[in-house]
Amino acid sequence: MVNAFALTALHVNIGTPFSPSVVFERPIWFVSLTAVWLIVACVGDNYDLRQARQPFASAFGVIKAFFLSVIAYVLLPRISPPPPTSRITFLLLAASAAALLGLWRIVYAKALAAPAFDRRLVIVGAGWAGSTIARVLRTYDPSATLIGYIDSDNNKHGQTIEGVRVLGSWTRLDTVVTDHQVSDIVLAITHQMHSQLVRAVLGCVERGVRVTSMPEVFEQSTERIPVEHIGDRWVVSLPIQPVHKGFYPLLKRIMDITISMFGLLIICPLMPLLALAIKLDSPGPVFYRPERLGRGGRPFRLWKLRTMVSNADKLGDPTFTKQGDARITRLGRFLRATHIDEFPQFVNILRGEMSVVGPRPERYVPELEEAIPFYRMRYAVKPGTAGWALIKQGYADGVEDTLIKLQYDLYYIKHQSLFLDVFIIMKTMIDIVGLRGR
Numbered sequence: 001m002v003n004a005f006a007l008t009a010l011h012v013n014i015g016t017p018f019s020p021s022v023v024f025e026r027p028i029w030f031v032s033l034t035a036v037w038l039i040v041a042c043v044g045d046n047y048d049l050r051q052a053r054q055p056f057a058s059a060f061g062v063i064k065a066f067f068l069s070v071i072a073y074v075l076l077p078r079i080s081p082p083p084p085t086s087r088i089t090f091l092l093l094a095a096s097a098a099a100l101l102g103l104w105r106i107v108y109a110k111a112l113a114a115p116a117f118d119r120r121l122v123i124v125g126a127g128w129a130g131s132t133i134a135r136v137l138r139t140y141d142p143s144a145t146l147i148g149y150i151d152s153d154n155n156k157h158g159q160t161i162e163g164v165r166v167l168g169s170w171t172r173l174d175t176v177v178t179d180h181q182v183s184d185i186v187l188a189i190t191h192q193m194h195s196q197l198v199r200a201v202l203g204c205v206e207r208g209v210r211v212t213s214m215p216e217v218f219e220q221s222t223e224r225i226p227v228e229h230i231g232d233r234w235v236v237s238l239p240i241q242p243v244h245k246g247f248y249p250l251l252k253r254i255m256d257i258t259i260s261m262f263g264l265l266i267i268c269p270l271m272p273l274l275a276l277a278i279k280l281d282s283p284g285p286v287f288y289r290p291e292r293l294g295r296g297g298r299p300f301r302l303w304k305l306r307t308m309v310s311n312a313d314k315l316g317d318p319t320f321t322k323q324g325d326a327r328i329t330r331l332g333r334f335l336r337a338t339h340i341d342e343f344p345q346f347v348n349i350l351r352g353e354m355s356v357v358g359p360r361p362e363r364y365v366p367e368l369e370e371a372i373p374f375y376r377m378r379y380a381v382k383p384g385t386a387g388w389a390l391i392k393q394g395y396a397d398g399v400e401d402t403l404i405k406l407q408y409d410l411y412y413i414k415h416q417s418l419f420l421d422v423f424i425i426m427k428t429m430i431d432i433v434g435l436r437g438r
Contacts, residue, residue: 125188224407260346284310292361303344307332358384388412
């Protein structure tokens with residue numbers, strides 16, 4: 001659709017033929033437009049199925065992405081067509097294309113919500129893991145229709161847990177799958193499976209039913225790793241394989257150096273003004289230099305502009321900063337909202353202590369390591385200024401939020417790639433523009 005808009009705009013403005021031949025003659029125009037669109041649409045969650053199944057939210061999202069893409073595209077020098085001769089015609093064409101895109105998204109969302117695209121699931125196990133995955137599927141997977149639980153505990157039969165009914169023991173599995181046309185079975189069992197249950201599940205596999213474990217479904221749906229549910233499957237579920245392979249580490253380091261040097265070029269001319277403003281706002285040092293743990297659990301000193309009153313760690317909880325924390329200064333609220341306070345961390349990145357993207361650097365808190373399983377696995381990579389947990393979950397106010405952050409951090413460590421890093425950086429830039437820091 002966006003390339004059709006580009007062809008139409010070129011035909012109206014500079015008289016090129018409305019023909020695919022134009023694409024082959026000037027491929028850079030259309031390749032760059034497609035790249036801009038894909039980046040903006042991905043960052044804007046336009047390919048998220050939860051949004052895609054909501055007609056008006058999907059239409060609004062794709063229209064917003066279209067106009068942002070057009071603005072970014074026309075500002076690109078040398079790889080976009082000459083500017084339009086008639087602004088009114090250009091705006092009319094853009095409005096028409098946006099309207100068609102929005103209409104297409106509404107139709108697409110309606111079609112996607114049709115029963116033919118639904119997955120019909122049975123959860124084997126109605127305990128803690130089973131109820132958790134039922135709640136996750138209802139929240140994150142609009143295409144999932146939960147038929148019921150299968151559980152060997154006779155006391156649970158007929159009960160409703162998380163809005164889903166327990167249909168019986170494993171002896172009814174084949175009947176339930178047949179009667180309800182089940183497409184997926186989720187194994188939410190924390191103990192060893194009975195041999196007869198294994199045979200029943202394998203019989204369903206032979207008939208084309210997909211079987212997945214609770215941790216796998218949780219990870220696919222939430223983009224987090226359920227550390228408290230993986231049990232004996234931790235070798236499969238956790239990111240224990242080394243990631244320092246191929247060209248990715250080299251490209252990541254080049255990206256770190258390039259971005260950090262550019263960031264320091266921006267912050268250095270502003271430092272005298274920022275230092276004066278911090279001093280005038282509240283007494284104390286300009287920089288805050290807390291000790292944080294890096295890769296392998298090695299401590300290092302973090303560079304950060306001070307945003308709290310002096311000795312803030314002694315005046316409140318040093319581990320968590322609450323929303324509206326009274327220790328934050330007036331200027332500090334602005335610096336945190338814009339993430340300017342974190343710009344000095346580019347020094348840590350240049351020194352190799354941090355990366356642009358990675359888990360947030362944390363202080364050593366033995367209580368968290370004892371309370372949260374596999375907490376130390378976040379030290380498998382360098383900490384970062386921007387992170388998957390930050391853009392997906394935000395800031396932690398307590399142990400429960402820290403557990404969710406760890407789930408996101410381990411997902412990033414397991415799936416890290418250059419594409420994911422760029423996606424996180426783009427999302428972080430949107431947060432900066434939207435003043436979403438805290």
